[in-house]
Every structure is written in C-alpha cells, then in structure tokens.
Amino acid sequence: KDERVGLPLGEITLPDVLKKAGYVTGMVGKWHLGAAPLFHPMKRGFDEFFGFPGGGHDYFKADTQTDTKEYLVPIQRNGKPVAENEYLTDALSREAVGFVRRHREERFFLYLTYNAPHTPQQAPDKYIERFAAIEDQRRRLYAAMLSALDDGVGHLLDTLRDLNLENDTLVFFFSDNGGPVAVNGSSNGPLRGAKGAVYEGGVRVPFAVQWRGRLPEGKTLQHPVICLDIFPTAVPAGGAQLPADRKIDGVNLLPYMTGQTDAPPHERLFWRTGGGDFFAVREGRFKLVKSRDGQPELYDLDADIGETNDLAAKQPDVVKRLLAACEQWNSELAPPLWPNPAPAKRAAAKRKN
Incomplete structure (x- = not known):
C-alpha cells in the first residue's frame, strides 16, 4: 500500500x-x-x-x-x-x-x-x-x-x-x-x-x-x-x-x-519497457527494435510478422529516421515516478551466476 x-x-x-x-x-x-x-x-x-x-x-x-x-x-x-x-x-x-x-x-x-x-x-x-x-x-x-x-x-x-x-x-x-x-x-x-x-x-x-x-x-x-x-x-x-x-x-x-477515412490512424506507434531497456517504433510496414546497448533491428511486418529477418543493414535510411523519431518521443516522456528495477535485477543475476 x-x-x-x-x-x-x-x-x-x-x-x-x-x-x-x-x-x-x-x-x-x-x-x-x-x-x-x-x-x-x-x-x-x-x-x-x-x-x-x-x-x-x-x-x-x-x-x-x-x-x-x-x-x-x-x-x-x-x-x-x-x-x-x-x-x-x-x-x-x-x-x-x-x-x-x-x-x-x-x-x-x-x-x-x-x-x-x-x-x-x-x-x-x-x-x-x-x-x-x-x-x-x-x-x-x-x-x-x-x-x-x-x-x-x-x-x-x-x-x-x-x-x-x-x-x-x-x-x-x-x-x-x-x-x-x-x-x-x-x-x-x-x-x-x-x-x-x-x-x-x-x-x-x-x-x-x-x-x-x-x-x-x-x-x-x-x-x-x-x-x-x-x-x-x-x-x-x-x-x-x-x-x-x-x-x-x-x-x-x-x-x-465507420469508414469516413481509410487513412492510417497513426503515423507511428511507440513502445518502451518499464525500465527503458528496450524500445520499438512502428511506421507503416516497418518496425524498429532496439535495446539500450544493442544494435537496432529493423523488420518488415508485412512480409515478416515473426520478426526473423533483420533489414537494418539494408535499410540504413529507415533505421536513421525511426531512431530519430524514437529519441524525440522518448525526450517528451515524463520521468519515471519510481526507481527502475532493471539494474538491480541485472546485478542480482550477475551475483547469482
């Protein structure tokens, strides 16, 4: 409580x-x-x-x-x-x-x-x-x-x-x-x-x-x-x-x-894990996924719903655009109201191993 x-x-x-x-x-x-x-x-x-x-x-x-x-x-x-x-x-x-x-x-x-x-x-x-x-x-x-x-x-x-x-x-x-x-x-x-x-x-x-x-x-x-x-x-x-x-x-x-328009409701959709360790952005058929310290991954959801074929190396311009969009979105979010539990969990896992 x-x-x-x-x-x-x-x-x-x-x-x-x-x-x-x-x-x-x-x-x-x-x-x-x-x-x-x-x-x-x-x-x-x-x-x-x-x-x-x-x-x-x-x-x-x-x-x-x-x-x-x-x-x-x-x-x-x-x-x-x-x-x-x-x-x-x-x-x-x-x-x-x-x-x-x-x-x-x-x-x-x-x-x-x-x-x-x-x-x-x-x-x-x-x-x-x-x-x-x-x-x-x-x-x-x-x-x-x-x-x-x-x-x-x-x-x-x-x-x-x-x-x-x-x-x-x-x-x-x-x-x-x-x-x-x-x-x-x-x-x-x-x-x-x-x-x-x-x-x-x-x-x-x-x-x-x-x-x-x-x-x-x-x-x-x-x-x-x-x-x-x-x-x-x-x-x-x-x-x-x-x-x-x-x-x-x-x-x-x-x-x-109701069919008044057939345009997409959203230009982009964003997600971020609670600790901020992972985030993603969807723009049309493309979705970018990135971890805090990892390399960006890019998927074409129309052709690859299972997100198995990483297109980041083949679509650098899309990656750059979506990374910039994510950074802008992230900068506009309110700061977390309570501590991020992820670092403590990672530290505990390392001690256990």
Missing part, C-alpha cells in the same frame, strides 16, 4: 470525464493502479467497485483478514471486504451483468478487467472437462480459464441484447499484453517474444469493437491502433468533452471504424 506507487492523482481518468457528463460509472475486476487508499477506484471516478486492488488474485479463495498477501487480499465491494465463494472469473462476470441490469435505464460506463488468464492457473472442473483432449496440463488449464472468460463476455453481450441496449452501447474488448509463454503454457506463434517484450509477441493483442447500428459488422481495420485510442474514442462517442488542458496521446477511432 505504498502511497508513492499508483496512477498520479493529477491524471484525469475516463470515468472522471464520463461521470461529469452524467454517466454512472462502475468497475469490476483487477485495478492495479495503486493499492493505497488514495488511489482507490472510487476516488478515481468510479461510483461502484467490485474487485481487488493489486495485480493478481487467487481464483478460489481470499482472506478477509489479510492485506499483506497480494493474491489473497479481500475481494472488495465499494471499499468493504466481502466473502466471495464463486470462481473469480464467474464472479466478475456475474457482477458485470448485475451492473448493466441495475443501470439499464441510465447512461453507464463499465470497466470490466478480468484476472484471467493471469496466473495462478486455476479453473473448476466444469471448464477443465471441456478440454480433456489437451494432454499438456498447463495448456489444458489455460484453455479452461479462457473458456470461462469467453462465457462471461458472451453472457454480458447477451445481456445487452436482451435489454435492447446493443445499439446504445459501445463495447471494446482487448488484452493488455501478449502471453507469458514460459509461465502458463500460452503460445504467441507465429509472433516473436512474449509478455514484457517489445517484439510482436509482447505487444500485438486482440482488439475488437462492437456498436450495433453504428459500426459495420465483420470489418477488419487494416492499420494498427493502440489502447491509448480508447479514451479519445469513448469520450466523444458518449457525448462528453475531452480535457482541454493536456495532451491526449491516442486518437478518435470512430472516423476510421
């Missing part, structure tokens, strides 16, 4: 903006933006909260008497510990559906953040039995956890349809990172890398949008987008105003999703 670690209080959240515009705002699931009371979701724009403050949780048990064992901390409802006996994924789905049903006559914003398929790998038999043909235990559990999530999302979408809310509800579905292949049996193939990397296996994730009657169904946007685009898309879609006193990093995707 370190008061130094959390989403800075000066940042304006999506529920902050929508709440001012008359929306009832609710969050269900994993917060992970500060466990100290001053960072609590209900102090960051949410009217209701059901979930847990940290970065992960056990799926079957919680201890209402502890706040020190992160994966066993109490499940909260509006800041108060509650006893929860249902499988966590199912409980989050239940609460999300309940929020929609309670507020079906109002304008609402729901932020549903499943813990699944994050570790620990746990699932009830009713989901595991669906994948008895998968011999590898980790893969079988991973599939079971995803199946529970899939059921929950389906139940929520069915609820919107049953309540005749589909045409009035903009839905985003996406993941925060690629699979941690070595940990839970996930596979990012044919992509290179995994969670925590700036290769495609770490940063390329599913991103689906639904708005019945407003967006064309079955359409694939051919140009890359990023989760930063959700804020400047949802705010005008909901009839609210974007903050005028700060730079908004993303773009409004509605003109691209």
